[in-house]
Amino acid sequence: MTQNDPAAPEHKSGFACFVGRPNAGKSTLTNALVGQKVAITSGRPQTTRHTIRGIVHRPDAQLILVDTPGLHRPRTLLGERLNDLVRETLAQVDVIAFCLPADQKVGPGDKYIAAQLADLMKGRRPTPVVAVVTKADLVDRETLTKHLLAVDQLGEWQDIVPVSAVDGFQVEVLEQVLVKHLPKGPELYPGGELTDEPEAVMVAELVREAALEGVRDELPHSLAVVVDEILPREGSGNPATGKPPLLDVRVNLFVERDSQKAIIIGRGGSRLRHVGTEARKGIEALLGARVYLDLHVKVAKDWQRDPKQLRRLGF
Numbered sequence: 001m002t003q004n005d006p007a008a009p010e011h012k013s014g015f016a017c018f019v020g021r022p023n024a025g026k027s028t029l030t031n032a033l034v035g036q037k038v039a040i041t042s043g044r045p046q047t048t049r050h051t052i053r054g055i056v057h058r059p060d061a062q063l064i065l066v067d068t069p070g071l072h073r074p075r076t077l078l079g080e081r082l083n084d085l086v087r088e089t090l091a092q093v094d095v096i097a098f099c100l101p102a103d104q105k106v107g108p109g110d111k112y113i114a115a116q117l118a119d120l121m122k123g124r125r126p127t128p129v130v131a132v133v134t135k136a137d138l139v140d141r142e143t144l145t146k147h148l149l150a151v152d153q154l155g156e157w158q159d160i161v162p163v164s165a166v167d168g169f170q171v172e173v174l175e176q177v178l179v180k181h182l183p184k185g186p187e188l189y190p191g192g193e194l195t196d197e198p199e200a201v202m203v204a205e206l207v208r209e210a211a212l213e214g215v216r217d218e219l220p221h222s223l224a225v226v227v228d229e230i231l232p233r234e235g236s237g238n239p240a241t242g243k244p245p246l247l248d249v250r251v252n253l254f255v256e257r258d259s260q261k262a263i264i265i266g267r268g269g270s271r272l273r274h275v276g277t278e279a280r281k282g283i284e285a286l287l288g289a290r291v292y293l294d295l296h297v298k299v300a301k302d303w304q305r306d307p308k309q310l311r312r313l314g315f
């Protein structure tokens, strides 16, 4: 069947959104579907702060993935804002993928989300929900079967799909299932475009990822990263030869306490230098140019609880 075939199914397009408790594998799955690193994964809970879209292009469909922060019980003002953001997103998408990791029993966090989704499904225009059992590679067949049954009991899902983003198991099947729920429609984004996030947000995410690598405790919730400026350095680069300019990228890392600042910076600044080197590699790949990365660590006391600070930091 060709695209010009009158019997060919019409093109579909729309939005899918991933929800699930922190660390459920939402970002990794988004990346596996889109095939490029657009959302950060740091191995720590609640690191995805921004709604990042990846786009799956197919001849018959365009699937736009909205990767949200985990829907969780709010403990702080930041938590409440994140939940509002999630609910707003959920009401607007065409299909929701509820991620539940196969290597963890269905717990209170999952039940909380299931209850929220059940509420949403009672609405006038209920959004279909597909349950996705992630990290299938981490468990044996028997455990997976038991888990699928437990997930089935948890709510009224349109489909239940086990996947592994790491070995690719059933990732295509999931894509198929999500596309099935999209309405007929034209391409919403021109071909080839993988994300519509502003570059600055992606640069901030790369720095955040590098800064969180290997640090335990409170830090994931207490670190906000804001890109101050991205400027081509004067006199660098040569349009005639196609040599890209050197970019000066200035980034602020906000923590809540002096002790956290010390953790980020490390002894004699060694850790921050390492963070800079790691983040720079990703930013150069992203922007396709050489980068001079200037990192500044600042203390913004209790920023998670202060509405003014939250606004200033972009939440």
Ligand SMILES: Nc1nc2c(ncn2[C@@H]2O[C@H](COP(=O)(O)OP(=O)(O)OP(=O)(O)O)[C@@H](O)[C@H]2O)c(=O)[nH]1
Pocket: 020, 021, 022, 023, 024, 025, 026, 027, 028, 029, 040, 041, 042, 043, 044, 045, 046, 047, 048, 069, 070, 134, 135, 136, 137, 138, 163, 164, 165, 166, 167
């Ligand atoms: N073995 C295995 N590990 C996975 C898989 N998917 C994700 N992980 C790991 O699980 C951890 C969490 O994955 P993320 O994709 O960051 O999870 P998330 O749901 O986006 O997390 P938050 O942003 O905190 O809500 C990371 O260490 C991933 O490498 C998978 O299919 N198999």
